[in-house]
Amino acid sequence: MPQEISPRSSQPNAPGAALSRRGLLMKLGLMFNGLVALALAVPIVRFLLASVTRGRSNGYLAWVPLGSVSEFPEGETRLATFRSPFVTPTDGKTIDTACWVRRVAGEQFQVFAVNCAHLGCPVRWFPQSGLFMCPCHGGVYYRDGSRASGPPERGLFTYPYRVDNGLITIQAGELPTPGASVAAVQGKKPPCA
Amino acid sequence: MRLIAQIGEWFDRRLQLAAPIRETVEHPVPRNTASWWYVFGSAALVIFALQVVTGILLAMIYVPSAAEAWNSLQALNHDVTLGWFIRALHGWGSNFMIAIVLIHMVQVFLFGAYKFPRELTWIVGVFLLLMTLGMAFSGQVLRFDQDAFWGLGIGASIASRVPILGPAIVKVMLGGPIIAGATLSRFFALHVFVIPGTLILLVSLHLLMVLKLGINEWPMPGRVVKKATYEAEYHELIEKSGEPFFPYAIWKDMFFAAFILLAVGACAVYFGPFGPSGQPDPTIIQTVPRPDYFFLWLYALLSLLPPSMETPALLIGPVLAILGLLLLPFLSGEGEKSWRRRPIAVLTVLLIAITLGTFTQLAGFAPWSPKMNAWSADPVPDRLLHGSTALQRQGALVFQSKQCRNCHALGELGGQRGPALDSVAVRLTQDQLIRQVIQGGGNMPAYGKNLKPSETTALVAFLETLHPPGQAAARDAARDAVLKESNKPHSGTE
Numbered sequence: 001m002p003q004e005i006s007p008r009s010s011q012p013n014a015p016g017a018a019l020s021r022r023g024l025l026m027k028l029g030l031m032f033n034g035l036v037a038l039a040l041a042v043p044i045v046r047f048l049l050a051s052v053t054r055g056r057s058n059g060y061l062a063w064v065p066l067g068s069v070s071e072f073p074e075g076e077t078r079l080a081t082f083r084s085p086f087v088t089p090t091d092g093k094t095i096d097t098a099c100w101v102r103r104v105a106g107e108q109f110q111v112f113a114v115n116c117a118h119l120g121c122p123v124r125w126f127p128q129s130g131l132f133m134c135p136c137h138g139g140v141y142y143r144d145g146s147r148a149s150g151p152p153e154r155g156l157f158t159y160p161y162r163v164d165n166g167l168i169t170i171q172a173g174e175l176p177t178p179g180a181s182v183a184a185v186q187g188k189k190p191p192c193a
Numbered sequence: 194m195r196l197i198a199q200i201g202e203w204f205d206r207r208l209q210l211a212a213p214i215r216e217t218v219e220h221p222v223p224r225n226t227a228s229w230w231y232v233f234g235s236a237a238l239v240i241f242a243l244q245v246v247t248g249i250l251l252a253m254i255y256v257p258s259a260a261e262a263w264n265s266l267q268a269l270n271h272d273v274t275l276g277w278f279i280r281a282l283h284g285w286g287s288n289f290m291i292a293i294v295l296i297h298m299v300q301v302f303l304f305g306a307y308k309f310p311r312e313l314t315w316i317v318g319v320f321l322l323l324m325t326l327g328m329a330f331s332g333q334v335l336r337f338d339q340d341a342f343w344g345l346g347i348g349a350s351i352a353s354r355v356p357i358l359g360p361a362i363v364k365v366m367l368g369g370p371i372i373a374g375a376t377l378s379r380f381f382a383l384h385v386f387v388i389p390g391t392l393i394l395l396v397s398l399h400l401l402m403v404l405k406l407g408i409n410e411w412p413m414p415g416r417v418v419k420k421a422t423y424e425a426e427y428h429e430l431i432e433k434s435g436e437p438f439f440p441y442a443i444w445k446d447m448f449f450a451a452f453i454l455l456a457v458g459a460c461a462v463y464f465g466p467f468g469p470s471g472q473p474d475p476t477i478i479q480t481v482p483r484p485d486y487f488f489l490w491l492y493a494l495l496s497l498l499p500p501s502m503e504t505p506a507l508l509i510g511p512v513l514a515i516l517g518l519l520l521l522p523f524l525s526g527e528g529e530k531s532w533r534r535r536p537i538a539v540l541t542v543l544l545i546a547i548t549l550g551t552f553t554q555l556a557g558f559a560p561w562s563p564k565m566n567a568w569s570a571d572p573v574p575d576r577l578l579h580g581s582t583a584l585q586r587q588g589a590l591v592f593q594s595k596q597c598r599n600c601h602a603l604g605e606l607g608g609q610r611g612p613a614l615d616s617v618a619v620r621l622t623q624d625q626l627i628r629q630v631i632q633g634g635g636n637m638p639a640y641g642k643n644l645k646p647s648e649t650t651a652l653v654a655f656l657e658t659l660h661p662p663g664q665a666a667a668r669d670a671a672r673d674a675v676l677k678e679s680n681k682p683h684s685g686t687e
Binding site for chain 2: 081088118130131136140175
């Protein structure tokens, strides 16, 4: 079919012009590539968002043990560490996290994240003055975790806890951040100290 | 010599690059742009090349795993021959690169080089600045130490404040629910592949446009840019006073680039590599994280903004700043180029420089942070306790043991979060002191629940002694009168 071998000067995609074989192949080629790109984009995007979608379906939160209740004297606040429930082989030391455990009385506890509610630096407990102080931007909290002064807009983050057979466990697994809407991270409102 | 020429000819017959290269390096530039003011762009490019080379060398030893990164940095610092030097070159190169990029940007702004027809060159430049800052932040993360770990936490806390999408952004950024192995690996990919790749692409575009549009001529007061006539005028200028870039102008670029490389090397030898500081162990909370030099201003800003303004400022501020930079060439694409006729431009640069400089300087000693060990490390100055009563001395003990010192300095030692208390008795009466201690306020926690009445009494007795000799403590005259009245023996008449 010699008439299909159009001369170079003809414009295959000019409006109104009859669709040439070359033009059609060009369009088909583009569409084919587009389809393949789309097919590949789906797994790529799913891979990139895996850390979000996984959090939605199974959740990262789990109950992890902190230790025996007897390790935490009544009326005092102690540092405890727990192992992250979600671990990958290259995590190194980052799988262990610290938290502040305040035993209010009996089996009544408050478990605070060490992360300042301002921007996440580790707060330190000063039992003498009954204050948590943050070394970064100067956030200060009272012993019950409520905000005392500085830039934080709220009190310390608390982990939900359970006491079973003298063992205290907390629900943890996500980095507590000021914007997180995860109810578990926000915890209950701390009772008045 | 003949042989070399023959080999050269053999290659050029196949590559055909000699002519275009010659044409490029010998392109005419306006005579007065062969100036020491025009060397910063090429210097930034040379430092970028240094970063690429040293970065590749570091990647030969560095292990991008949260379990191994810190150890591999220690190996680079201490075991690998000259590993410390390559790390130092890369670290100092990063600081110099940001500095030179900023200087380049200021020069371009003050010389009006962003105006027509070089708007897109400026816009690409803005993205180059963002990429450079991205390299600095991701590079700080790769130095996987305590500062990097908690710095990531700060980044995540900022990102989490984005409405609705915040938590998802945090998980994408961290590669999981916490700062861990996946976090470091993805920052490695960003720092080593994504951002440098983008940088190379954008730098090529940037350079291409400089060549195609010609270097910005030296701005003359009164020579106004008009879209209709500028290109013809520039063409005429080149015709009249154009000189080949090579060798007329390039020697200054070469000298400056070499000088900057020498300065990077000197800093690397003299100051050595940056860190790593302590191990990235989240259970070690005895740490005082600090950002790298070029993010110190942000650290200060985050401490000084009122809490209610912080989230809007964090989320809207950068968008506005970047938008402003991108829109600049469209808002003032024509008109005067010379900084002599653009006082607002000069004042803007000065204002931004002074603001950033002040914030950076403040962040150097962070007066907003409590000094975490002042209560146990900085003793009460002896002179404040001379001739004091037992009660006042007890008060000084309370002052130390209740960590008041972490925020309040005495004798220039201690925290600066609150005011220094060397002369607090002049400012506050006894009643005001008691109220301030018990109720707090003005950014001070209330100590009412943490002090026994006896401790408050002792503490206030000590604070009342804190006034300069020869200057009386503040007192409430009405209170004195009332006390005097009530202490009078009753006469019983009337």
